[in-house]
Amino acid sequence: MITYLMCFALFLVGLYGAITMRNLVKIAISMSIMEFSTFLFFALLGYVEDGVAPIVNPDDPAKIYVDPLPQALVLTAIVIGLATTALMMAVIIRLYRKCGTFDIREIRNLRG
Amino acid sequence: MNPLIPLFVIIPLAAAFLIMIIGRFIRDFNKYFTSLVLLLLVCLTLWSLLKIDGGVSVYKVGGWEPDNYIPIGIYMVLDSFNIIILCIITIVGFLSAVYSISYIKRYTSENYFYSLYCLMIAGMNGVVLSGDLFNIFVFLEISVISAYALVAFGVEKNELEASFKYQVLGGIASFLILFGIGFIYWKTKTLNIADIRVAFTSGYDKKFYLFAQLLILSGFGLKAAIIPFHAWLPDAHSSAPSPISAMLSGVLIKAVGIYVIIRLFFNMFAITENIAVLITTLGTLSMVVGVFLAIGQWDIKRLLAYHSISQMGYVVMSAGAGMILIARGVKPEVASLAIAGGIFHLVNHAAFKGLLFLNAGAIEYRTGTRDLREMGGLAKSMPATSATSFVASMSISGIPPFNGFFSKLVIIIAAVMAKFYLLAALAVIVSIITLASFLKFQRYAFYDKPEYPKEPKPKEVPFPMVFSMVILSIVCLLLSLLIFPGIRETVLTPAIDILTDPLKYSNSILGI
Numbered sequence: 152m153i154t155y156l157m158c159f160a161l162f163l164v165g166l167y168g169a170i171t172m173r174n175l176v177k178i179a180i181s182m183s184i185m186e187f188s189t190f191l192f193f194a195l196l197g198y199v200e201d202g203v204a205p206i207v208n209p210d211d212p213a214k215i216y217v218d219p220l221p222q223a224l225v226l227t228a229i230v231i232g233l234a235t236t237a238l239m240m241a242v243i244i245r246l247y248r249k250c251g252t253f254d255i256r257e258i259r260n261l262r263g
Numbered sequence: 264m265n266p267l268i269p270l271f272v273i274i275p276l277a278a279a280f281l282i283m284i285i286g287r288f289i290r291d292f293n294k295y296f297t298s299l300v301l302l303l304l305v306c307l308t309l310w311s312l313l314k315i316d317g318g319v320s321v322y323k324v325g326g327w328e329p330d331n332y333i334p335i336g337i338y339m340v341l342d343s344f345n346i347i348i349l350c351i352i353t354i355v356g357f358l359s360a361v362y363s364i365s366y367i368k369r370y371t372s373e374n375y376f377y378s379l380y381c382l383m384i385a386g387m388n389g390v391v392l393s394g395d396l397f398n399i400f401v402f403l404e405i406s407v408i409s410a411y412a413l414v415a416f417g418v419e420k421n422e423l424e425a426s427f428k429y430q431v432l433g434g435i436a437s438f439l440i441l442f443g444i445g446f447i448y449w450k451t452k453t454l455n456i457a458d459i460r461v462a463f464t465s466g467y468d469k470k471f472y473l474f475a476q477l478l479i480l481s482g483f484g485l486k487a488a489i490i491p492f493h494a495w496l497p498d499a500h501s502s503a504p505s506p507i508s509a510m511l512s513g514v515l516i517k518a519v520g521i522y523v524i525i526r527l528f529f530n531m532f533a534i535t536e537n538i539a540v541l542i543t544t545l546g547t548l549s550m551v552v553g554v555f556l557a558i559g560q561w562d563i564k565r566l567l568a569y570h571s572i573s574q575m576g577y578v579v580m581s582a583g584a585g586m587i588l589i590a591r592g593v594k595p596e597v598a599s600l601a602i603a604g605g606i607f608h609l610v611n612h613a614a615f616k617g618l619l620f621l622n623a624g625a626i627e628y629r630t631g632t633r634d635l636r637e638m639g640g641l642a643k644s645m646p647a648t649s650a651t652s653f654v655a656s657m658s659i660s661g662i663p664p665f666n667g668f669f670s671k672l673v674i675i676i677a678a679v680m681a682k683f684y685l686l687a688a689l690a691v692i693v694s695i696i697t698l699a700s701f702l703k704f705q706r707y708a709f710y711d712k713p714e715y716p717k718e719p720k721p722k723e724v725p726f727p728m729v730f731s732m733v734i735l736s737i738v739c740l741l742l743s744l745l746i747f748p749g750i751r752e753t754v755l756t757p758a759i760d761i762l763t764d765p766l767k768y769s770n771s772i773l774g775i
Contacts, residue, residue: 162442169431178431185438192445221448224397228441231404235437238408239430242415246423260424 154195161188175243175253179236186232190225197221265320267311268339271349271388272402274300274307279381286374293377294364300381301357304388308349317343317757319771321394332773334455338394340772343757345391347606348522351613352391354738355513356384359506362621362731365724366506366628376416376504383409383510387518394772395454396444400437403519407433407486410515414503425495425502432495436485443478446471456531457769463533464766476538479527487520489579490549493572497556500571501564501633505624508564512571513617517609521575525582525605529762530769536590543583543686550576551689554696558703561635563623566704567616570659573693574612580686581605581674588681589763597680599759604673606758611666611742615658618735622652625728626708629721635704639712644721647729649709654736656705660698666742673746 165188168181202217243253250258278300286293319342327336341349360380367376386406393399411433415426448454450471451462463472481492488496496516500508528534528542553573560566582605588598625648626641627633642649658665661672671694678687715721723729744750761768769775 162438165438166435169435175427182431182434185435189438189441189445192442196445196449218452220454221445227397227401231401231408234408235404235430235434238411239427239434242411242423242427242430245415245418246420246427249420249423258420258424260421 155192158188158192158195161191164188173255175246175255175258178255179239179243182239183232183236186236190228190232193221193225193228265322265341267307268320268322268341268392269324270307271304271392272339272385274304275381275385275388279378279385282374282378282381286377293374294360294367297377297381298357298360298364301353301360301384304353304384305357308346308353311341312346312350312754315341315343315346315757316753317760319343319761319768321772329773332775333453334458334773337398338455338457338772339392340394341392342761342768343754344526344606344761345522347610347754347758348391348518349388351610352384352387352514352518355613355617355735356380356510358731358735359509359617359621361727362509362624363504363506364727366624366728367504369628370416370504376413379409379413380507380510382406383413383515387515390519391522394456396447396456396459397454399523400440400444403440403486403523404437406515406519407437410499410507410511413507414499414511416504416507417502421498422502425498429495429499432485432492436482436492439478439485440482443475443482446475446478450475455772456527457772460531460533460766460769461773463531472532473538476528476532480524480538480542483520483524483527484545487516487524487575487579488549488572489520489545489575490552490572491545493549493553496572497565497568500568500620501562505564505620505627508568508624509617509620512568512620513613516571516575517578517613521578521609524579525762528586533765534586534590536587539583539586539590541583543580543587546576546579546581546583547686547689548576549573550580550693554693554700558696558700562633563626563635563704563708564620564633566635566700567619567623570697570700571612571616573697574608574616574659577671577674577690577693578605578609578612580690581608581677584678584681584683584686585763594681595763597677599763600673601677601681602762603755603759604670604677607673607745607755608667608670610745611658611670611739614735614738614742615655615665615667618651618655618732618739619659621728621732621735622648622655625724625732628724628728630715630717635707637717638708639716640710640714641721642709643714645709645723647723647732651732651736652709653705654739656701658739660701661694662698664740664743666739666745669743669746 165181165185172178197218199217202215205216205219282293322339324337383406386402389402411430415422485492500512557569581601585598585601658667661668675687
């Protein structure tokens with residue numbers, strides 16, 4: 152149970168960073184921390200104590216297997232995460248070229 | 264097995280790749296090809312709408328048959344509720360694509376624009392059709408990543424900043440959703456929406472259930488810009504190119520936000536009263552706060568964006584009111600009426616808000632400004648824009664005989680019949696303030712001065728833009744027909760049935 156809670160704590164660390172940081176790149180890093188805490192959570196979901204890799208062997212059927220599905224989900228999610236991080240970095244680089252700074256207080260122009 | 268279902272995702276996805284490859288060699292291939300592809304999709308959806316007839320059809324990807332009623336493969340589901348959302352995606356998408364033919368000439372690299380546009384359509388169709396939670400997440404990311412890129416398409420300072428804000432908040436929403444999905448998978452060991460419903464009916468842990476519901480609600484609430492989560496919407500929707508604003512405001516927040524909330528909370532979670540009250544409160548809050556934030560705006564597109572928040576509040580509020588009644592188990596016919604009002608308003612909002620953003624784009628195209636104070640007297644020089652925006656303004660503020668009147672009427676009647684008098688009164692007041700705000704828009708943009716004060720004098724916009732605006736204003740008028748008996752029974756009633764009947768959706772997918 153403690154590992155799951157630590158996962159959630161990592162998620163909250165990322166959320167805190169995304170909200171409080173002033174530097175664009177640091178915000179992007181905080182987003183990555185959130186992302187990887189979620190992936191870690193998924194990886195933990197698939198773990199079964201004393202489980203082996205899920206390859207069925209007809210000679211020895213009485214085995215406990217780990218759940219293979221969360222691993223497949225995590226692979227898909229990592230690919231998506233790569234795309235979002237790349238796009239965010241591209242936008243940050245463009246912003247830096249326009250404004251000459253990474254500080255969000257100096258860029259801020261629009262008001263929500 | 265309905266072999267047509269995957270085509271809704273495959274066709275725009277293939278178009279996105281073809282545009283990038285062939286568009287390099289043939290000039291003008293991109294714009295006409297996009298419009299043709301979307302016209303094909305419109306025909307496909309309308310044909311499916313006629314054929315569906317209240318049933319639920321399933322496509323199992325890869326042909327994996329269920330084992331002992333437990334679904335194994337990925338399911339794509341077409342039922343009478345999501346066919347309505349598909350219709351608004353493809354119709355507004357087609358008209359925005361036609362509009363872009365002239366509008367997007369002012370930007371460079373048109374190939375990227377049309378390719379991302381097709382990807383966004385593919386993602387939204389996928390979200391709407393997907394029958395399992397993880398694929399909802401995957402398709403949602405496809406559509407929002409292309410939306411982030413399209414918001415930043417102008418690559419000026421404001422566009423980039425709006426896109427960055429949207430990416431941060433959208434990213435947080437995505438991770439909340441992913442966390443919620445993981446949480447549900449942990450307890451139920453399945454990802455199929457219908458199967459999760461069955462797992463929940465056999466008992467669940469209350470605290471876990473509430474936590475999962477809150478994660479999902481806040482994640483999709485951020486995507487749908489319900490009020491405490493709304494900060495990204497006015498910036499993103501006003502900075503994007505106008506056809507994209509029409510798509511974002513008219514379709515994207517519904518397809519990836521409101522639709523998924525309604526689908527999951529009606530068909531996946533068993534409805535509980537506390538979460539129903541929470542949803543109604545959020546809806547009412549966004550309805551009221553959105554319109555007050557809108558009234559002081561002078562930038563047309565920001566004004567329209569705040570109205571999107573307010574109008575989505577109507578939809579969420581009436582769906583939530585329906586949920587409260589279902590959870591209490593009283594007055595099922597009033598609950599159906601409230602949900603019908605919500606869905607009807609959802610469809611109407613797609614038509615008139617899409618049209619309003621296209622009008623704003625037309626004004627910006629000719630005058631180069633979005634500030635209402637610098638306009639005036641455009642009614643004479645841009646008659647088509649002026650007339651269509653009048654139709655849209657009257658629709659959104661609920662003046663008969665336009666569609667907005669009927670949907671707001673249904674919502675208010677349902678609220679009164681359910682004895683939620685406060686909600687009914689607030690709905691009426693918000694509608695009046697909306698009218699005031701749009702009278703301001705009409706007066707400052709089109710009348711007020713005898714003619715536009717600056718040189719050069721604006722002309723009417725080119726034909727493709729006029730075409731889209733006129734068709735959408737006709738759609739605005741025709742949609743009011745949905746409420747009349749005969750048409751209502753074929754379109755709206757089956758959609759309500761599938762939402763209110765607790766087990767119809769899951770049983771017909773699992774084949775029990």
